[in-house]
Amino acid sequence: MAESTETGLPRAVMIAWGMEKTPQRGPSRGLSHERIVGAAIDLADAEGLTAVTMQGVAKALGFTTMSLYRYVSSKEELLLLMQDAAFALPERSTLPTGWRAALPAWAELIRAAYRSHPWALEIPRGQASVLMPNSVWAADLGMAALADLDIDQESKVGVILVISQLAASMVELEGSLAEEGLVSTTPEGTGLLAEVITPERFPHIADLFAANSRVGADGGAGFAPVIDGGTLEVDGEFGLGLSLLIAGLEALQRSAARETEQVPDQDVEGTGPV
Amino acid sequence: MAESTETGLPRAVMIAWGMEKTPQRGPSRGLSHERIVGAAIDLADAEGLTAVTMQGVAKALGFTTMSLYRYVSSKEELLLLMQDAAFALPERSTLPTGWRAALPAWAELIRAAYRSHPWALEIPRGQASVLMPNSVWAADLGMAALADLDIDQESKVGVILVISQLAASMVELEGSLAEEGLVSTTPEGTGLLAEVITPERFPHIADLFAANSRVGADGGAGFAPVIDGGTLEVDGEFGLGLSLLIAGLEALQRSAARETEQVPDQDVEGTGPV
DNA sequence: GCGAACTGTGTGCGGCATACGCTGAGAGCG
DNA sequence: CGCTCTCAGCGTATGCCGCACACAGTTCGC
Numbered sequence: 001m002a003e004s005t006e007t008g009l010p011r012a013v014m015i016a017w018g019m020e021k022t023p024q025r026g027p028s029r030g031l032s033h034e035r036i037v038g039a040a041i042d043l044a045d046a047e048g049l050t051a052v053t054m055q056g057v058a059k060a061l062g063f064t065t066m067s068l069y070r071y072v073s074s075k076e077e078l079l080l081l082m083q084d085a086a087f088a089l090p091e092r093s094t095l096p097t098g099w100r101a102a103l104p105a106w107a108e109l110i111r112a113a114y115r116s117h118p119w120a121l122e123i124p125r126g127q128a129s130v131l132m133p134n135s136v137w138a139a140d141l142g143m144a145a146l147a148d149l150d151i152d153q154e155s156k157v158g159v160i161l162v163i164s165q166l167a168a169s170m171v172e173l174e175g176s177l178a179e180e181g182l183v184s185t186t187p188e189g190t191g192l193l194a195e196v197i198t199p200e201r202f203p204h205i206a207d208l209f210a211a212n213s214r215v216g217a218d219g220g221a222g223f224a225p226v227i228d229g230g231t232l233e234v235d236g237e238f239g240l241g242l243s244l245l246i247a248g249l250e251a252l253q254r255s256a257a258r259e260t261e262q263v264p265d266q267d268v269e270g271t272g273p274v
Numbered sequence: 275m276a277e278s279t280e281t282g283l284p285r286a287v288m289i290a291w292g293m294e295k296t297p298q299r300g301p302s303r304g305l306s307h308e309r310i311v312g313a314a315i316d317l318a319d320a321e322g323l324t325a326v327t328m329q330g331v332a333k334a335l336g337f338t339t340m341s342l343y344r345y346v347s348s349k350e351e352l353l354l355l356m357q358d359a360a361f362a363l364p365e366r367s368t369l370p371t372g373w374r375a376a377l378p379a380w381a382e383l384i385r386a387a388y389r390s391h392p393w394a395l396e397i398p399r400g401q402a403s404v405l406m407p408n409s410v411w412a413a414d415l416g417m418a419a420l421a422d423l424d425i426d427q428e429s430k431v432g433v434i435l436v437i438s439q440l441a442a443s444m445v446e447l448e449g450s451l452a453e454e455g456l457v458s459t460t461p462e463g464t465g466l467l468a469e470v471i472t473p474e475r476f477p478h479i480a481d482l483f484a485a486n487s488r489v490g491a492d493g494g495a496g497f498a499p500v501i502d503g504g505t506l507e508v509d510g511e512f513g514l515g516l517s518l519l520i521a522g523l524e525a526l527q528r529s530a531a532r533e534t535e536q537v538p539d540q541d542v543e544g545t546g547p548v
Numbered sequence: 549g550c551g552a553a554c555t556g557t558g559t560g561c562g563g564c565a566t567a568c569g570c571t572g573a574g575a576g577c578g
Numbered sequence: 579c580g581c582t583c584t585c586a587g588c589g590t591a592t593g594c595c596g597c598a599c600a601c602a603g604t605t606c607g608c
Binding site: 028029031063 | 552553554555556557558
Binding site: 349 | 563
């Protein structure tokens with residue numbers, strides 16, 4: 001599906017890293033990858049990703065639709081370039097020392113990046129995405145944050161991955177909740193729901209829906225971040241997940257340390273892949 | 275964006291819960307929501323979500339395109355119904371007792387559900403999604419799994435949310451990696467990458483790309499689940515995240531218990547929202 | 549300076565979601 | 579028992595979309 005050049009790399013990767021033979025002959029180019037991606041990003045920021053059409057981008061630049069195809073071989077490729085550009089972290093970000101402080105700081109950087117361009121999360125993420133410059137840079141920074149944590153390299157990658165996925169999920173959730181406010185704010189709606197979400201059928205969750213019109217809303221798992229008087233608690237969910245992971249890492253490290261001292265502790269890894 | 279009826283509830287929610295006034299007069303209906311959603315799901319399973327077009331679904335049913343609009347007011351609504359239908363957990367799933375065992379079991383149920391219909395993850399998840407029947411049911415089951423865990427209700431919801439998001443991310447990642455195998459399998463590709471991903475520029479991650487052509491690939495955070503001789507370690511990442519969360523929960527519980535005994539421990543929550 | 553390489557344009561195709569008016573079936577009421 | 583009104587499914591049409599392709603004009607290497 002992903003266009004690949006004869007190098008085996010998707011063309012978008014080549015473009016993003018600047019490994020593109022720019023032609024010498026012919027008229028000078030009126031456009032550039034940067035301008036095209038920039039215009040597309042402006043469009044997405046202003047009107048959402050659905051507003052990013054080849055015709056829309058071209059019109060914003062004052063060119064015809066087809067002229068874009070001299071720079072980008074498909075819309076998918078443009079989207080990949082947008083995704084990477086949107087994921088730029090602030091140049092030369094510095095992290096606190098010590099993984100306990102560095103990891104949350106890094107996580108917040110990632111989350112901020114997603115937040116600034118939430119539409120980037122709607123773009124399908126393929127294998128090409130990792131190879132893009134800003135992805136690599138963010139991963140490098142993440143590994144740096146964990147430099148003084150005593151677990152193996154692969155697990156570090158896993159932690160980085162899990163946290164960034166968590167950040168992505170939370171931003172996505174935040175966005176979908178923010179748009180157009182809460183659902184079922186009318187009494188009729190909640191009344192109707194109360195008829196089907198009964199404590200008999202859903203003993204463990206019905207009260208969350210029923211209680212003083214606080215209503216859960218979901219993000220894809222099918223679950224409800226609790227809404228508190230209109231203020232979302234997405235921040236809280238993110239912080240909770242993060243702090244649990246950190247606590248888990250500490251436990252993992254402690255148990256590993258004890259193991260080397262030949263004092264076996266409960267095995268935290270034991271719960272492993274189900 | 276989400277169509278809402280005069281009840282304040284999105285129409286898709288009404289349909290999914292069976293709260294629809296079916297007309298009394300007129301000819302008998304040749305179609306039904308169930309048949310339409312079923313046909314759409316079959317299409318998505320067989321050829322992916324992009325194959326789900328109104329015309330495609332209609333043709334599969336032997337009806338014209340526009341006849342579908344008597345049952346579904348937009349394609350978005352159909353997609354929401356598909357999303358919920360795809361997320362059905364096995365009827366009457368039972369969980370082990372004790373949250374330590376129940377939580378991984380529940381997580382695996384969720385992951386299995388996503389895995390059986392991966393295209394469901396591509397459907398944008400809005401606020402309506404939580405209110406759908408299978409979402410509510412899954413949430414209820416998750417809360418049941420945590421019944422004997424001694425933390426407050428809101429945190430439980432957070433844990434449920436985080437885990438389901440993790441499962442979703444991992445399934446999505448798994449799918450994007452599986453499709454069309456690895457990228458940059460040609461020597462030219464890795465060579466080119468080695469030119470730009472240098473240890474000088476990316477001191478903490480360059481070796482992961484360089485080392486024996488094991489190559490990282492990403493899922494949207496910009497990070498690399500390590501590939502091991504062609505076998506994905508997505509299972510491992512999922513298990514790692516899950517076990518870290520469980521260890522974190524144990525630590526959280528322990529520290530809470532000590533606090534009530536007036537013996538302050540290190541505050542695990544302290545790392546909280548950044 | 550001449551030809552090859554290259555740029556941006558115009559036109560057009562097939563596919564998409566969806567609006568609207570029509571016909572005739574069938575149920576409920578009288 | 580038959581009238582009438584509701585409603586199901588159809589045909590047609592509109593306006594987007596991504597993208598293929600041939601063409602005309604431009605600029606550099608030789």
